[in-house]
Amino acid sequence: MPSSPSKFDDLATTSAFKPWTPPGPDDSRGPCPGLNTLANHGYLPHDGKNISFSQLYKALREVYNISIPWAFILASGTVLQMGEFFLSSPHLPLPNLHKLALHNKIEHDSSLVHANAPSKDAKWAPAHIDDELLKRLLDQAEAAAVDHGGLTPEDFGEIRALRDRAALSNGPLTTVQARLAWSESTFLMMVLGGVDEKIKPEYLKAFIGEERLPIEEGWVRPAKKIGLRIFNDVVVRIKKAQISWEKANPSEKA
Numbered sequence: 020m021p022s023s024p025s026k027f028d029d030l031a032t033t034s035a036f037k038p039w040t041p042p043g044p045d046d047s048r049g050p051c052p053g054l055n056t057l058a059n060h061g062y063l064p065h066d067g068k069n070i071s072f073s074q075l076y077k078a079l080r081e082v083y084n085i086s087i088p089w090a091f092i093l094a095s096g097t098v099l100q101m102g103e104f105f106l107s108s109p110h111l112p113l114p115n116l117h118k119l120a121l122h123n124k125i126e127h128d129s130s131l132v133h134a135n136a137p138s139k140d141a142k143w144a145p146a147h148i149d150d151e152l153l154k155r156l157l158d159q160a161e162a163a164a165v166d167h168g169g170l171t172p173e174d175f176g177e178i179r180a181l182r183d184r185a186a187l188s189n190g191p192l193t194t195v196q197a198r199l200a201w202s203e204s205t206f207l208m209m210v211l212g213g214v215d216e217k218i219k220p221e222y223l224k225a226f227i228g229e230e231r232l233p234i235e236e237g238w239v240r241p242a243k244k245i246g247l248r249i250f251n252d253v254v255v256r257i258k259k260a261q262i263s264w265e266k267a268n269p270s271e272k273a
């Protein structure tokens with residue numbers, strides 16, 4: 020397995036991050052704020068192209084403190100599913116971040132801050148943030164901050180339920196896609212939520228709105244390793260919260 024664990028464990032307590040540089044016109048970015056942010060800070064190639072397994076693995080560990088097994092699964096899953104073989108570089112790199120916008124591969128409808136693909140059969144989904152969806156999410160975060168200090172996994176249950184209700188005219192998410200959607204909210208919770216498990220609106224605004232680590236806003240790298248078990252616990256909490264919200268608020272269409 021690449022790199023020794025101790026190097027990354029030491030980094031868990033430091034906040035010395037590489038500077039943020041927004042993408043230029045020839046840089047590739049995709050629908051994932053987590054990976055775009057890594058490229059904007061130079062933990063992945065800043066042009067967002069030819070990303071190797073080991074670059075992805077290291078960046079996930081170093082910046083987000085994702086555990087060895089979970090980072091290994093994420094990075095190997097990505098290059099196996101999306102990587103391309105070139106004779107000049109036979110290590111199956113992800114050719115560019117934009118490739119992640121291939122519709123219904125990893126990408127799916129009913130995203131938090133991205134509009135749906137134009138049709139069920141569209142090849143590509145939008146990779147750019149939808150300003151209206153972003154504003155809605157930030158408003159939800161502001162309201163949660165006033166009410167109880169920030170967005171919690173339970174809030175994400177309601178947010179996902181509302182988003183599904185508004186966005187699923189192309190048909191329901193598959194079981195795998197629903198799990199991906201909960202996982203994306205879980206990544207936000209675990210990376211931005213801190214020990215209190217509450218995401219401050221200003222962190223969300225920097226991370227999703229600018230694809231920047233919210234260091235100036237006071238964010239620190241998650242001190243606790245993001246492992247598979249703890250990650251799955253949060254996925255289940257969001258899922259359960261979504262189901263109970265839907266039960267308590269039956270759709271008028273049903």
Ligand code: HEM
Pocket residue numbers: 050051052053054075079083093094097119120125126127128129130131132133203204206207210
């Ligand atoms: C190798 C690891 C990863 C891959 C391949 C990946 C890929 C993707 C893709 C394809 C999407 C689009 C899904 C959609 O249609 O909404 C997405 C969304 C998202 N990703 Fe990642 N991601 C990874 C890791 C991360 C990490 C570590 C974070 C957070 C730190 C993150 C945060 C998010 C969020 C919040 C969304 C939802 C965006 C939205 O709903 O509009 N991802 N990711």
